Structures are given as C-alpha cells and as structure tokens.
Amino acid sequence: MRVTISRKAHFNAAHRLYRKDWTFEQNDTVFGKCNNPNFHGHNYDLIVSVTGEIDQETGFVMDVKILADLIKEEVENKFDHKNLNVDVPEFENLNPTAENIVVVIWDKLRKKIKSEFDLEVVLYETPRNFVTYKGE
Numbered sequence: 001m002r003v004t005i006s007r008k009a010h011f012n013a014a015h016r017l018y019r020k021d022w023t024f025e026q027n028d029t030v031f032g033k034c035n036n037p038n039f040h041g042h043n044y045d046l047i048v049s050v051t052g053e054i055d056q057e058t059g060f061v062m063d064v065k066i067l068a069d070l071i072k073e074e075v076e077n078k079f080d081h082k083n084l085n086v087d088v089p090e091f092e093n094l095n096p097t098a099e100n101i102v103v104v105i106w107d108k109l110r111k112k113i114k115s116e117f118d119l120e121v122v123l124y125e126t127p128r129n130f131v132t133y134k135g136e
Ligand SMILES: Nc1nc2c(c(=O)[nH]1)N=C([C@H](O)[C@H](O)COP(=O)(O)OP(=O)(O)OP(=O)(O)O)CN2
Pocket: 017, 034, 040, 096, 097, 098, 099, 125, 126, 127, 128, 129
C-alpha cells in the first residue's frame, strides 16, 4: 500500500530568460519581456510529493518534518531572495525557465531521499503557470 505525502514550500527569486550565445534580438524574439537585462522576479511555490509504503511501526511514509527540513536546506536556503542567473551555480549556463528550475530542484532532493520512495515536484512560477517533474 503506497501513500503520497506532500509538503508545500515557497521562495522568491529573480531571473532573466536568455541564451548567452544569442543576440539580444534573438532572445527578445523568443523570450520577450522575460529577456529584460535588469531581471524580474517571481514568488515561486513548490509542492514536493514523496510516495512510499507506510512504516508499520511509525505510521509514517516519511516524517514530514524531515522532508520540510530537506526542502529548506536544499531549495529555500539556496534559492530564496537570490538572483537565479547570478547567485545559483546550476544556472550559470542553464536558462532558469520553470522547466529547468524544477529539474534542478528534483535532482537536489532525489540525492537526499531514499531510492525506495518516488519523488514528484510541482513548481508554480506564477499562480497560473506551473510545471511538474517526476524524473521520467
Ligand atoms: N514554458 C515556459 N514559458 C515561460 C516561462 C517558463 O519558465 N517556461 N517563463 C516565463 C517568464 O518567466 C515570465 O516571467 C512569466 O510571467 P508572466 O508571463 O507574467 O506570467 P503569467 O502567464 O502568469 O502572467 P499573465 O498575467 O497570465 O500573462 C514566460 N514563459
């Protein structure tokens, strides 16, 4: 019997969507206002879901406090109030789109969560735009 537990989290970050190897005009055509050289920000919301068997002794799939601390350490402390392009090494040469951000977050968490658990991350870039990654 596999059950999913989920934890919501939040971070605020700035970014610019562009490719360093394209001209400003090329970037403007593809990324529009998101190519603003002065960056812009989002209030990102995150839902991290872990699926696994219920431990018969504890009744937990995983202690949600452990999951919350992990998200704080691996995501919030590294991304909150940061400029993703400038401050976060993973995006030095990777465009910080919602798609790329969710994969970076999933990779960070996957390394810290036991392989017996499935992991899914949903990232809201705006209240209406969100992406999902589960390692497939
Ligand atoms: N596939 C993607 N498309 C877009 C991404 C992305 O990460 N993946 N990102 C952006 C920009 O980051 C942009 O800043 C999004 O903001 P905005 O267009 O203002 O967001 P909304 O759609 O929620 O705003 P509306 O008011 O509904 O226009 C763009 N595209």
